[in-house]
Structure formats: structure tokens, C-alpha cells
Amino acid sequence: MHFSIPETRELFKDPATEAGQYTVYHLHCNGVFHCYFRYSQAFALNEALRRAGYRHPALALFPAKRLLSLTTAQVIERREALETWFQKVGQDHEIAQSAEFREFLLNQQDEVKQCCEEVEVTVYLVNKKSIVIKALSTDQTDEVLEAVCEEIGVAADLTYYFGLFLVKEDGNRFSIIRPLQDFECPYISVERYRQTAEGGVDTGGDYKIQLRKAFWNTALDKDFLGDEVTTNLVYIQAVEDVRLKHLDMTDEHREQLAQYRESGEKAKFVELCGEIPGYCFYRWKHVLIDYPDKDTKVTASIGPYELRIRNEETGTDATYSVTRMRCWKISSDSPSTVDDGDGGDDMNADDAADSKLTLSFDYLFAKNRLQWVTLRSKHAIVISMLLQSVVDELVRKNKKLPIRKPSDRPKRPKPEIRPRTEADSVGSRPSAEVTKGEGTAGWSVGGASSASSAGAPPPRRTPGDGANLAFNADAEENTTTFGAIGDNDL
Numbered sequence: 001m002h003f004s005i006p007e008t009r010e011l012f013k014d015p016a017t018e019a020g021q022y023t024v025y026h027l028h029c030n031g032v033f034h035c036y037f038r039y040s041q042a043f044a045l046n047e048a049l050r051r052a053g054y055r056h057p058a059l060a061l062f063p064a065k066r067l068l069s070l071t072t073a074q075v076i077e078r079r080e081a082l083e084t085w086f087q088k089v090g091q092d093h094e095i096a097q098s099a100e101f102r103e104f105l106l107n108q109q110d111e112v113k114q115c116c117e118e119v120e121v122t123v124y125l126v127n128k129k130s131i132v133i134k135a136l137s138t139d140q141t142d143e144v145l146e147a148v149c150e151e152i153g154v155a156a157d158l159t160y161y162f163g164l165f166l167v168k169e170d171g172n173r174f175s176i177i178r179p180l181q182d183f184e185c186p187y188i189s190v191e192r193y194r195q196t197a198e199g200g201v202d203t204g205g206d207y208k209i210q211l212r213k214a215f216w217n218t219a220l221d222k223d224f225l226g227d228e229v230t231t232n233l234v235y236i237q238a239v240e241d242v243r244l245k246h247l248d249m250t251d252e253h254r255e256q257l258a259q260y261r262e263s264g265e266k267a268k269f270v271e272l273c274g275e276i277p278g279y280c281f282y283r284w285k286h287v288l289i290d291y292p293d294k295d296t297k298v299t300a301s302i303g304p305y306e307l308r309i310r311n312e313e314t315g316t317d318a319t320y321s322v323t324r325m326r327c328w329k330i331s332s333d334s335p336s337t338v339d340d341g342d343g344g345d346d347m348n349a350d351d352a353a354d355s356k357l358t359l360s361f362d363y364l365f366a367k368n369r370l371q372w373v374t375l376r377s378k379h380a381i382v383i384s385m386l387l388q389s390v391v392d393e394l395v396r397k398n399k400k401l402p403i404r405k406p407s408d409r410p411k412r413p414k415p416e417i418r419p420r421t422e423a424d425s426v427g428s429r430p431s432a433e434v435t436k437g438e439g440t441a442g443w444s445v446g447g448a449s450s451a452s453s454a455g456a457p458p459p460r461r462t463p464g465d466g467a468n469l470a471f472n473a474d475a476e477e478n479t480t481t482f483g484a485i486g487d488n489d490l
Helices: 039-051 057-061 072-090 099-107 110-114 141-152 156-161 186-198 218-223 228-243 251-263 266-273 349-354 380-398 476-482
Strands: 003-014 019-029 032-037 118-124 130-136 162-170 173-179 206-213 282-289 296-303 306-311 317-321 325-332 357-366 369-376
Touching: 003 072, 019 039, 019 072, 032 039, 032 099, 039 057, 039 072, 039 099, 057 072, 110 186, 118 141, 118 186, 130 141, 141 156, 141 162, 141 186, 141 206, 156 162, 156 218, 162 186, 173 206, 173 380, 186 206, 206 228, 218 266, 228 266, 251 266, 296 380, 325 380, 357 380, 369 380
Parallel strands: 118 206
Antiparallel strands: 003 019, 019 032, 118 130, 162 173, 162 206, 282 296, 282 369, 296 306, 306 317, 325 357, 357 369
């Protein structure tokens, strides 16, 4: 997870008299505004993690309390320290999956504070068919995924071979915005994007939740092919890969796949796709790379355990094995830069040059040669998220750990139903008890500030600062995978 705190805001306990002023910090996760919090709430989270027995070094270095009111410079210093703290603890897989951390990320969302109501959540398949389930607005990703899989008849043991993704539909294709994280509430996440679009930010299309495969090893396809439901799910995704020309097929491949499709031999169709280069890859055109030549326009693809780069002028390919990546990091020149789903295969070439986001990875080219390679793209964050999922799968594979099951997940108590009032709307503003006026910066996708009402204190930003979204080189998952390289791999 990539955390940043690009801005703060001054709020009041009593907006009418402007009494009880205090500072809130706007937390962005994976390039998107997630919630705001007070210092005391983050302090309580740090103490809860320490009591739970976690020993990450950052827990002992949490920014100290101060007795007196903070100056502007001290607020900036605290914001930067809190940002660093979230980045470091968020890279610890055990902490990120802990009940304490996930409950903090859930409960700090203003929509969760406002209400908890029964809703209908629509989840789409890759072929655009939909499943509607009844859920709570505050149900998290795991809960919604399990409900969807149960509704369509996926065996419980196979549930977590799949995942939920936030996508944008444009005509006859879906653009992947990002995988939905465990701590998210899918209903809230998709409504935030939709309301931002209605506010004039979006350029068209519709935001949806989609069910897709959540593993990279194509050999695992065989686990599905004895079950009708899961065979259909894998099959329709393979058909879509073929339609979008993601596979490097020969004429013989095309003819054979057409025969399997016509005869309804879905398992054989999937098996043959697994043998063709490009299967199970996500791709983005018009990315800029600085290796071997600066500002080279390429198509970047992530698939089973590798990143592929295709030069758009020469058509030549380069492959970067994930196990040779020591670490990677995301950098941004602007806190409001985010992938809104525009682009993908149809992304305008100029967008890459104008993008404020870069993804850099430290790559082992030879035994004694590590070198940084940098990609510039508005899709850098989703590329990083998918790269992290590849690492997670490699770690699980190296440790011989099974894919989890619904029975492995601790079940949290169902919250009390709290109906929405007329004053509440998803993703609109902080609750009336804590803010003066209607507007709040960072309440739209990517942190673009909405218009503040008259008299509302503006957000603070450090002059010249960009959001620091670095992925730490010491992250356990990367170190474990990188350390598994042997001489035969070089």
C-alpha cells in the first residue's frame, strides 16, 4: 500500500463560534483520498499495535506529543513524520492485515461514521453480466467477495483465487483502475468515483466493481477446470484476453481457439491460452521508460512473475523478472495525480510525458550490477499494486503456503444499522460536528480539492512538496523474493 499525507486542514468542534480548533490530516492510499484523522487517533493506533505485540521499529519512533499548540512549521513537520510512519508500518504485511490497522482505515472514513445501511452491491463479470447481492454499505472487500462467490456457486476453497477490482467501462472495454484492497468498502469506493465523475472530473464511462482472477500462475487454471462455475469464470476472462489481442497468437492458435469456442470446449480453450505468450497479462500503452534510452515510448505489461516492455517504434521486447527486482518505489510531483481509468490500451501518448507519476525499480542485470529503471505513467500506482500482488504470490509459493479460504478470515461483528440522513452523502464532506462549512479538500478522487465554502479554512500544503509514495527497499516481501535468486537465475 502506498500512503501519503499531502495536506492538512483546520476544523472546529463548534463551527458556529469557531471554538475548539484542531488539525486533521488527509490520508491518501494508493493515490486516492481515503480518510482524515486527528493526531490523537493515529497515536491510539500506534499504541494498540504495540499492545498487540507488533515490533516494527517505526512503532517506537511515532512522532511525539507536544504540550503547546503547534506552529505552522511544526504542523508540517508532524504531517511529514506521520506520512513516513504510515508508509513504514503499511509495508509490514502482518501489520497491514491486522485487525487494529484495518479497523482504523475502515472507521476513519466519514461515510462509515455517518451511517451503516443495507444496500445492493452490483458486481460485474468480465463479459459484462452482473450479480446483485444485498450487503451493508460498510462491508469490506473480503465480505463482499465471499458473498458474490457464494451467490454464483464458487466452491468456498476457490473463493480467494478471485478478487474484486475497481474498473471503468468505456464502450466495449473495461479499464482496470486498481484491485480493491482488503480494508476497503467496495460500495463506498465505487460511489466515491461515481460522485466525482458527476462533479465534472470524469470524461465519460462508468465505474463498476468487477470479479476477476487474482492469481498469476497459469498452472493453477487446472484447479478450476473440473468445476462448471469456475471454468466459466476463467473462460470468459481468457476470451476477453483474446478479443483485446493481449496474446501473441499465431494463425494456428487463432484457428484452434476458434474451433474450441465453436464446439464449447472451454477447458481446452483455457489450456491453450495458457500456452500462448501474453496470457494473463495486464498492459498499458504509451509508457515512457529511461532504459536503455531516455523517454522511450513502450507498452508495459505485467503477467506471471515478470514485467514486459515492448518498444512501440521498433517492436523489440525486454523482460524483467520480478525475482531480480531488489525493490521499487513510486514518486509523484503532485499529490492529486491518480489513474482515473482513462487510457489503458487507448491512452494518449502525450499523457505519459505529462504524467507526474513514476515507478522505479532496482534491477539485478548481472551478479554485480544493480541499476534503477524508471517508468513514467499515470498508471504507475496500479502497476505497482499488481507488481506487489506478484511478489505476494511468489512469497506464498516459496513458503509453500496455501491460498486462504473464507474459514481462515476472522469474522468481525456486524455493525449496527444507522440509516443515512438527508445531510449525508457518500464521499461528500466531513460530518457536521467537526467542520465549518460544506467543502473539504481532498474529498475527490486523487485529492483534487473541492471548492471550499466561504470562511472554511483552506488546506495546508508544504510549498513545492509532492506526495511521497516510496516503496521501502526493506519491505519483507521484496527482500524475501529477491533473496531467492540463485546463480542459475543469472
